[in-house]
Amino acid sequence: MTEPEAPPEDPTVVVSPMLRRHIPEVVAIEARTYPRPWSAKLFEEELDRRGRCYLVARVGADVVGYAGLLMIADDGHVSTVAVDPDVQGRKVATRLLVELVRGALELGAGQLTLEVRASNRRAQALYGRFGFVPAGARKAYYGDNGEDAIVMWAHDVATDEYAERLASIERSLPSPTVRHAFTPGATPETGTVGGRTLAAQVAGRSARLHPAAPMPTGATGASSAQSSGNGRMKS
Numbered sequence: 399m400t401e402p403e404a405p406p407e408d409p410t411v412v413v414s415p416m417l418r419r420h421i422p423e424v425v426a427i428e429a430r431t432y433p434r435p436w437s438a439k440l441f442e443e444e445l446d447r448r449g450r451c452y453l454v455a456r457v458g459a460d461v462v463g464y465a466g467l468l469m470i471a472d473d474g475h476v477s478t479v480a481v482d483p484d485v486q487g488r489k490v491a492t493r494l495l496v497e498l499v500r501g502a503l504e505l506g507a508g509q510l511t512l513e514v515r516a517s518n519r520r521a522q523a524l525y526g527r528f529g530f531v532p533a534g535a536r537k538a539y540y541g542d543n544g545e546d547a548i549v550m551w552a553h554d555v556a557t558d559e560y561a562e563r564l565a566s567i568e569r570s571l572p573s574p575t576v577r578h579a580f581t582p583g584a585t586p587e588t589g590t591v592g593g594r595t596l597a598a599q600v601a602g603r604s605a606r607l608h609p610a611a612p613m614p615t616g617a618t619g620a621s622s623a624q625s626s627g628n629g630r631m632k633s
């Protein structure tokens with residue numbers, strides 16, 4: 399008699415600040431998911447700017463997705479979200495967005511916004527779960543095919559009601575997200591979370607199972623923040 403097959407394990411997904419060393423893998427996913435991918439240089443510049451939150455999701459040693467946000471006054475602009483096509487549909491983007499919203503809240507966001515291709519129903523459904531609603535369109539926003547962008551906003555994100563929405567999304571996940579936060583230290587590897595340059599504590603002790611201490615916060619108010627280097631939000 400053969401043993402019944404064990405159910406496949408849900409892989410542990412670690413979400414942490416994006417560091418320079420992650421950029422080659424990030425750019426490789428970019429190339430597979432966007433018609434006009436951002437360059438490594440553009441990501442590097444973003445990591446150096448204040449009022450940014452850039453995160454990666456990793457399974458084992460591999461980067462499988464990433465997300466970014468920049469602050470303009472108290473508006474958090476989601477600039478990018480992408481997941482390796484090989485692992486799409488497994489809640490990696492949901493995990494990234496939960497942490498990205500937390501990063502935005504720590505940067506002082508009162509509301510969040512993004513642009514999404516009119517045809518990108520999957521992303522729109524994802525954002526809808528996070529309370530984003532369509533608020534208008536930008537005609538022919540995307541230069542590659544002239545497609546319209548739908549502008550979406552999530553209002554009142556710094557409220558108990560919104561916190562409950564986030565908690566409910568987290569409860570729906572099949573396993574907790576492991577969050578690696580980076581605190582100032584003496585290691586040479588630096589990254590940026592919320593505009594503060596931080597050294598990565600890559601030791602296992604910095605990993606905590608959710609619920610965990612918040613990601614390090616940085617200064618609010620990215621007055622110099624404009625849309626990312628190439629003059630557009632990509633989301």
Ligand SMILES: CC(C)(COP(=O)(O)OP(=O)(O)OC[C@H]1O[C@@H](n2cnc3c(N)ncnc32)[C@H](O)[C@@H]1OP(=O)(O)O)[C@@H](O)C(=O)NCCC(=O)NCCS
Nearest residue numbers: 431479480481486487488489490491492514521523524633
């Ligand atoms: C959009 C994207 C980031 C979603 O990543 P993902 O990890 O697959 O998303 P998740 O597994 O967390 O799924 C979140 C929601 O997306 C939708 N979704 C995910 N996979 C889907 C699929 N195969 N078909 C339809 N909807 C799907 C669902 O609404 C899902 O929520 P649900 O599982 O509760 O129904 C990913 O498809 C991607 O990288 N696309 C290319 C880049 C892109 O379009 N980025 C967004 C720019 S605005």
